[in-house]
Amino acid sequence: MKIRKIIYAKTFDGMPKESDFKIVEEDLGDQLNENEFFYKSLWVSCDPYLRAYAGSYTVGKTCIPGYQLSKVVKSRNAKYPVGSLLVMQSGWRNGGKSDGSDVWYVRNDIPGNVPLSAGFGIFGMTGLTAFYGVDSILKPKAGETIVVSAAAGGIGTVVGQIGKILGCRVIGSCGSEEKIKFVKSIGFDDAFNYKTESVDDALKRLAPNGVDCYFDNVGGDFTFGVLSHMNQRGRVAICGAISLYNAKESDKRVPQLHGLMISKSLLLQGFNTPSDVNPQADKIYATLRKWTEEGKLKQYEYVTQGFDNIPKTFIEMLQGKNIGKTTVKL
Known part of the structure; x- marks a missing residue:
């Protein structure tokens, strides 16, 4: 062969x-x-x-x-x-x-x-990662506000759908007007173009009462922008940092990050799909399959x-x- x-x-x-x-x-x-x-x-x-x-x-x-x-x-x-x-x-x-x-x-x-x-x-790494980050780290309550970066991507689209299934207000960040229209069409409450509007301006407009949960796919400047709008005891699931993967220099703003975490009593937790998610894979898959069969979740x-x-x-x-x-x- x-x-x-x-x-x-x-x-x-x-x-x-x-x-x-x-x-x-x-x-x-x-x-x-x-x-x-x-x-x-x-x-x-x-x-x-x-x-x-x-x-x-x-x-x-x-x-x-x-x-x-x-x-x-x-x-x-x-x-x-x-x-x-x-x-x-x-x-x-x-x-x-x-x-x-x-x-x-x-x-x-x-x-x-x-x-x-x-x-x-939705039944593999993408869906399992999205579900674990929302269910095990963000633990959102109905009515809370979730911000999702890279909202039109594979994981972002699933996170947004799960957030709506759980009764949350979901705001997405995208890189084009086409993507904003797309995420709104699949259930996001609102979205903004990070290339034409600053994170600060967008969240003042779309989340005037602050952000409870943030699903982070991009890292870098965007993440620092969201953290400044987090409510007390907000939760952040750190899934990826695509904005930094091609960078030739590392981000050295750890002291600034520590200040935000302390002042707002934030929980920031990274996770790894194989080691963290796989032990729960069968249980998660059963839920994702049920939602898919009910028409609540789409690929x-x-x-x-x-x-x-x-x-x-x-x-x-x-x-x-x-x-x-x-x-x-x-």
Whole structure:
């Protein structure tokens, strides 16, 4: 079995370029050992965290460690028979051989009212991350105000929908008027364009009584702007910092952050999806599936096609050209 995979070819210097990636072939042979299986990749996910951890990649060797939705095509593993749909973190590749160690979830029961790519969207890392951040860290009460940065992205769209299901007022931050219209169309109470209006002005206008919860996907100046509008004992779920991933200098404003946390008695908590979320994955998945079947939660995605287009799609996502979860159909 011959497959193609995308490796890290050159160290990123700021925003990645297509030339920083390389497609290579790998021959896996035709034989399976006991408990191994061959799989075919159906969908590949492009996520901001892949840029954040680029410093740990080995140039010329590391296969970009993105998520896939794959189908088992040949198996000697009873746990993963032929036809199984698997969410895997085995890298950007169009197929492979596995012993199951890179399998995150089995998703054979994806409801018919969502695309298969929901397996790594609302029913995968995206949905699980959004739910955990809201339910376990923000713990919002009905009537409270939630601000969501990168609101039109994969995680932001799910956080906003969950906030509305829980009876909260949800305000989104977006980078274009098109995205503002989009998030309002999926239930956000309001939104603003951070490129044309300052965070301070926007929240004075949209959240005059302050912000109770903030789901942070961007970090940097934006986050400091929101923190100054937090109410006493506000809660912040720190999920990502996409505004800093391509920066060449680190942010050194820790003393300012400490001052805001102390004066407002804020809770700021970061979390890691594999270690924090996976122990609760089955319980979370059951809730997400129920809401989806009831029509309360939907998968929104930015889809491109073709294995060769993965690097380009990844870069477009980092540039903010996507709406919803960024996926590539193979």
